[in-house]
Amino acid sequence: MRKQRKLSSLWSSLVRSGRSLAGQFLLFQLVVVAVVLGAVAAVSVHQSTTEFRQLRGQRMISVAENLGSTPIVPDQIDNPMVESVLAPEVDRALNLSGADLVEIVSPAGIVEVSSDPTRVGARAELGSSDVRQGRSWSGDVTIDGTHSIVGHVPMLNSAGTVLAIISVSEGYPSIWELLSGAGARLLLYLGLGAVLGLLGSSLLARRIKRHTRGLEIDEIASLADHREALLHSIREGVVAVNPDGVITLLNDSAQELLELSDADVGKRLDDVALDPSIREFLLSGDGGRDTVIATPSRVLALNRRPATSQGQLIGTVTTMRDSTELASMQSQLTSHKSVTDTLRAQTHEFANQLHTISGLAQLGEYDAVTDFVGTLTRRRAEISDAVTQRISDPAVAALLIAKTSLAAESGVRLELNPASRLGALEPAMSTDVITVLGNLIDNAVDVSEGADKASVAIGIRNHDGLVIDVTDSGPGVPIDKRETIFARGVTSKTEVPGGRGIGLALVRLVSAQHGGTVEISDAPSGGAVFTVTLPRTGDARG
Structure with missing residues (x-):
């Protein structure tokens, strides 16, 4: 010794x-x-x-x-x-x-x-x-x-x-x-x-x-020091995996985003606590393009590329960014676009109705004008009353009324379950419910459009907890896709891959933030039922 x-x-x-x-x-x-x-x-x-x-x-x-x-x-x-x-x-x-x-x-x-x-x-x-x-x-x-x-x-x-x-x-x-x-x-x-x-x-x-x-030893040491400083100071997460599926590099940002630690370096991906969708992406051969994956707590944008040395594959390097805030902003923009589309649909509908009234007046059919206006008034009141009598939160009620008109323009009938009940919510909770409900309705309308007797049924209950059911008349969701539909930036509408997948990812993210769950089941008459369950939430009033 x-x-x-x-x-x-x-x-x-x-x-x-x-x-x-x-x-x-x-x-x-x-x-x-x-x-x-x-x-x-x-x-x-x-x-x-x-x-x-x-x-x-x-x-x-x-x-x-x-x-x-x-x-x-x-x-x-x-x-x-x-x-x-x-x-x-x-x-x-x-x-x-x-x-x-x-x-x-x-x-x-x-x-x-x-x-x-x-x-x-x-x-x-x-x-x-x-x-x-x-x-x-x-x-x-x-x-x-x-x-x-x-x-x-x-x-x-x-x-x-x-x-x-x-x-x-x-x-x-x-x-x-x-x-x-x-x-x-x-x-x-x-x-x-x-x-x-x-x-x-x-x-x-x-x-x-x-x-x-x-390189000489002091140069190698200097390069190693600079490498460590750069990798651990950048905000993007960096994960390196060798061909055997072993983690060889995990910088500080990646540890935070994936909830791992230095102790996980050197372990196989199958042996660490990773979200299944993240593990599948890191082990897959996909690379060279951005992919959005939603975990229960984050929305991550990932890019995976092969790493070679002297022509030999030595593994893959995946970079990742936290896109949770960006996804939330995108959802808000989508909501604003939905409102805009609703106003456009209503403007188009009102223009048609005004043209009809103008034509009847020119023909001197004043009784017909009176009957036509009365019919329009009753129909509008029926839609508003059907929602406001059951939904006391003004923001959620306004969303449902607007989505009803927008769905009708796409040839889809939007119905609120008569047993639905929801009191007024706290502002923060109301915003999250709008995010969940709006994205589920948009997804349901997309997959139901063009179907026979296209319809979307909505149920909202706030008794032992807030439960939201959205049933569509689309083709349904295969059992093997019911997890990845929330993770990979995809949509249940099979002919539009990648369309509104970020919306479904936000649904799961918001639910997880409240300690809730999202489940998919088959509807009795075909299609799919999306059920969101959140812990018991108190009303803002009463």
Whole structure:
């Protein structure tokens, strides 16, 4: 771990040094080679020391046993002149074995004969030897400051008593001597390491330069910082998805719009909490055009394009904008256009009626004029009374009256269910009800136009909660389309895809903002029934 920390620190210092990428890798590789060679040298020294201890230890014991078995040695061991008598035998053993020191030691540990005459009479260094117990022994002993491998062999009489100890020792070679002995291997390792290091660093540097477009590390870091700053500061949401459907990028705006977090980066789209329509769009092959998707809380405008690198598809990038406010403004403009169309229809109707009255007057049919005006007055009163008697909120009542005239011009009969009841609402609630009801009526009139007995039935109840039912005489909505019709900017009118889909999206958005729901079912006589349920709402009065 310490070496790893040192290498990591060294690499950091190389990065900060300003050298080129290839130079940094070359220096780092050379440092790694030096560290490896140091480790090899340490292992080599340890192995050589172990081998020396094992081989020379046995050799020292063999030399001592051979000296002890020489006949003259046990015969003359008690001779008062033992030093001079056995000195030639000790020197011969020294010369034949290559040992550094050969001695004959008394059982009391005093040197009696030695290849080094200055040691005669001195106390021998026996270390942890158990030779006095009559057993041969080899091990490490420090003799006159020299770390040595020693072999001890006892000389025994017939009774098994130790008469003397024969000690043969050889000093350990120095570290330099051990390294010199392993010089060939170290040179081989050095050469191979240097060649492989240079070759590897060169190839690695070339590969990295190719993938980094020739940029150096500080330039890459600067680009990465700028990329992060730009992506997370723009207002548009940006989502990148790789070919496997894994999210690779999610900027701050996208996290807010999709209600995700940084923890979702790296996850598959199927494993994150996304609206199904958004997930389907991100995984689809559609791209290159704006698509409006309405979630329960937002209306999003999305654009998805493929991302390529060197001709290879690496994923897709989707940008998104929050169009909720824009959709609300579009709905308001649509409402104003509806009022304009209603006024235009009424103007056209009034013009026809005035022409009829003028013609009757010119013909002198004054009684017919009176009857005609009376009929028009009663019909207008019937329409107004049918609505105002059941709907007390003036804005909602005005919308229904206007939509009745507009639908009639399209050949569609608009009817209010006699059981409908609605009191006056708070202004904010009234505005949202107009948005919901107006968009549902427009959609119903569109799909009913041209049908046999084209009609639209409306029901409004505000008892346990506000419930709005709009039933059309169109072709109905297939079950598999009843979710996407609110999400993808489409309409239930099959021959006009993309027509008024934003209106249906607003219906679901407004309902969700109030904690309500929107459901689609089949009408008993054909067509579809759109049912909006909102939590209980109090009337503004009473």
